[in-house]
Amino acid sequence: MKIQLALDRLTREQCFSILEETADYIDWIEIGTGVLKEYGMAIVREISAAYPNKTIVADMKTCDAGRHEAKQAFEAGADIITVMAFSHNKTIEETLDVARQFEKRVMVDLLGVQTRDRVEELHRLGVALFCLHVGKDMQQEGALADSSLNELVVGLESLEVAIAGGISEKTIGALKGIDIAIVGSSITGSSNPQEAGKTMKSLAG
Numbered sequence: 475m476k477i478q479l480a481l482d483r484l485t486r487e488q489c490f491s492i493l494e495e496t497a498d499y500i501d502w503i504e505i506g507t508g509v510l511k512e513y514g515m516a517i518v519r520e521i522s523a524a525y526p527n528k529t530i531v532a533d534m535k536t537c538d539a540g541r542h543e544a545k546q547a548f549e550a551g552a553d554i555i556t557v558m559a560f561s562h563n564k565t566i567e568e569t570l571d572v573a574r575q576f577e578k579r580v581m582v583d584l585l586g587v588q589t590r591d592r593v594e595e596l597h598r599l600g601v602a603l604f605c606l607h608v609g610k611d612m613q614q615e616g617a618l619a620d621s622s623l624n625e626l627v628v629g630l631e632s633l634e635v636a637i638a639g640g641i642s643e644k645t646i647g648a649l650k651g652i653d654i655a656i657v658g659s660s661i662t663g664s665s666n667p668q669e670a671g672k673t674m675k676s677l678a679g
């Protein structure tokens with residue numbers, strides 16, 4: 475399983491310092507939505523230039539104006555952008571179209587999606603990378619990401635599946651059938667991000 479490190483609620487300096495400590499243990503770098511709102515596409519340009527061998531995920535959480543936002547992020551160096559599952563189909567189609575032009579990818583964030591109907595529809599539209607997601611605010615009520623979320627996508631062909639939502643050293647080992655574990659605060663909030671990243675990588679297998 476790959477590790478996607480989510481850089482959320484951090485300054486530019488903290489992002490770079492954590493990346494320096496953890497780069498050996500992570501596969502994909504996610505520039506979190508809050509970091510994008512603070513620093514814009516400049517930080518996508520900086521991180522993609524500093525880490526040319528990593529896959530750069532810009533957590534745009536796009537839900538409208540898909541063509542524009544996808545172009546903006548891909549031009550800045552993102553390899554993958556996130557788009558919300560509830561977006562209009564036109565938004566999904568346009569982001570997929572731009573991704574094809576740039577030879578990049580779209581990850582559709584299933585935050586809030588509870589039934590397979592929408593997932594199947596998105597799959598028919600050409601979505602091949604999904605993120606099962608328990609949001610930060612849901613986590614405050616005790617919800618955490620686990621393999622049961624996989625029911626939303628199981629059986630759909632030619633998919634890669636990521637999962638996010640409070641993944642920790644205690645839970646990562648039980649994530650069955652998942653391709654990418656998105657880990658944020660368990661690493662970025664640790665007093666020793668390097669050690670936390672190393673442990674996560676070894677538990678991810």
Ligand SMILES: O=C(CO)[C@H](O)[C@H](O)COP(=O)(O)O
Nearest residue numbers: 480638639640641657658659
């Ligand atoms: O997309 C996100 C929030 O919307 C986060 O990147 C994701 O939840 C991972 O962070 P954490 O491990 O701290 O939950």
